[in-house]
Amino acid sequence: MTSAGRFAPSPSGELHVGNLRTAILAWLFARSTGRRFLLRVEDLDRARAGAEAEQLRDLQAIGVTWDGEAVRQTDRGQLYAAAIARLEEAGLTYECFCTRREIQEAASAPHAPQGAYPGTCRSLEPAELEFRRSTRPAALRLRAGVTEYTVHDVLHGDFTGVVDDFVLRRNDGVTAYNLAVVVDDAAQGIDQVVRGDDLLPSTPRQAYLASLLDIPIPEYAHVPLVVNGDGVRLAKRDGAVTLADLARTGVPVEEVRDLLLASLGLPAGTLEHVLPAFNPASLPREPWVWTPPAEMQSAPTIA
Numbered sequence: 492m493t494s495a496g497r498f499a500p501s502p503s504g505e506l507h508v509g510n511l512r513t514a515i516l517a518w519l520f521a522r523s524t525g526r527r528f529l530l531r532v533e534d535l536d537r538a539r540a541g542a543e544a545e546q547l548r549d550l551q552a553i554g555v556t557w558d559g560e561a562v563r564q565t566d567r568g569q570l571y572a573a574a575i576a577r578l579e580e581a582g583l584t585y586e587c588f589c590t591r592r593e594i595q596e597a598a599s600a601p602h603a604p605q606g607a608y609p610g611t612c613r614s615l616e617p618a619e620l621e622f623r624r625s626t627r628p629a630a631l632r633l634r635a636g637v638t639e640y641t642v643h644d645v646l647h648g649d650f651t652g653v654v655d656d657f658v659l660r661r662n663d664g665v666t667a668y669n670l671a672v673v674v675d676d677a678a679q680g681i682d683q684v685v686r687g688d689d690l691l692p693s694t695p696r697q698a699y700l701a702s703l704l705d706i707p708i709p710e711y712a713h714v715p716l717v718v719n720g721d722g723v724r725l726a727k728r729d730g731a732v733t734l735a736d737l738a739r740t741g742v743p744v745e746e747v748r749d750l751l752l753a754s755l756g757l758p759a760g761t762l763e764h765v766l767p768a769f770n771p772a773s774l775p776r777e778p779w780v781w782t783p784p785a786e787m788q789s790a791p792t793i794a
């Protein structure tokens with residue numbers, strides 16, 4: 492299987508300019524290194540009817556093209572189940588009955604690593620296990636053998652982060668993102684992961700899980716996010732931030748694309764056209780503050 496990069500949006504709504512900028516970067520990273528580029532719809536959670544079609548349409552409109560058909564996580568349950576079965580057979584999982592509140596309380600205890608599951612259900616006595624099974628459905632957690640793991644990132648260098656007994660399958664039966672992403676990337680031959688740097692803290696967990704499943708760890712590039720004027724990650728409530736919103740305010744898709752390229756220090760034009768100018772080493776390392784194009788021009792006057 493030839494090497495590949497990917498973009499993996501969650502179809503929770505329309506993509507905004509921050510998502511589109513990350514998609515452009517993922518495409519440039521993959522294509523500039525001769526990789527295939529794949530699209531995966533991460534619809535295990537947070538899917539909204541119609542959002543997938545809107546997202547694929549907007550990616551195409553901005554020039555992000557992909558090889559083959561987009562795959563959908565909800566079609567891939569067997570792959571996740573097989574990986575979970577392997578971990579179970581190796582004794583690397585356990586059932587967890589904690590409520591969100593119990594976890595919050597235990598995790599705020601002194602000496603608990605930030606955001607780490609404290610291992611409450613790791614070694615329940617058989618009688619206790621049996622009792623807890625009768626009270627609520629169990630989530631399945633990884634029995635991690637380390638507390639931290641180091642990954643290498645093209646933009647961040649070596650990054651060491653927490654690895655805890657994270658959830659592999661939620662107690663409603665849905666596969667957890669950290670498991671699905673590792674299994675999918677491997678099954679699709681993805682060896683380059685470019686995504687927003689809000690996901691960097693989860694990456695040591697994913698790379699560690701890959702190592703347990705004998706999966707090669709991909710090359711990572713966690714790219715800076717787009718933020719609003721207050722420095723907060725861009726969201727729909729920040730006004731006209733989707734292609735459809737911007738088109739309604741008179742900004743065509745080509746102009747949005749060129750703004751995003753300019754924010755990356757790249758010339759205007761189609762993605763194919765700018766590809767030769769792309770150099771990861773000269774990418775901005777700071778978040779980019781989105782200024783709506785309409786506000787950059789003076790307000791229109793009515794004659």
Ligand code: GLU
Pocket residue numbers: 498499500501533672685686687690
């Ligand atoms: N589906 C995730 C998101 O939209 C991205 C996951 C990834 O790129 O690994 O935030």
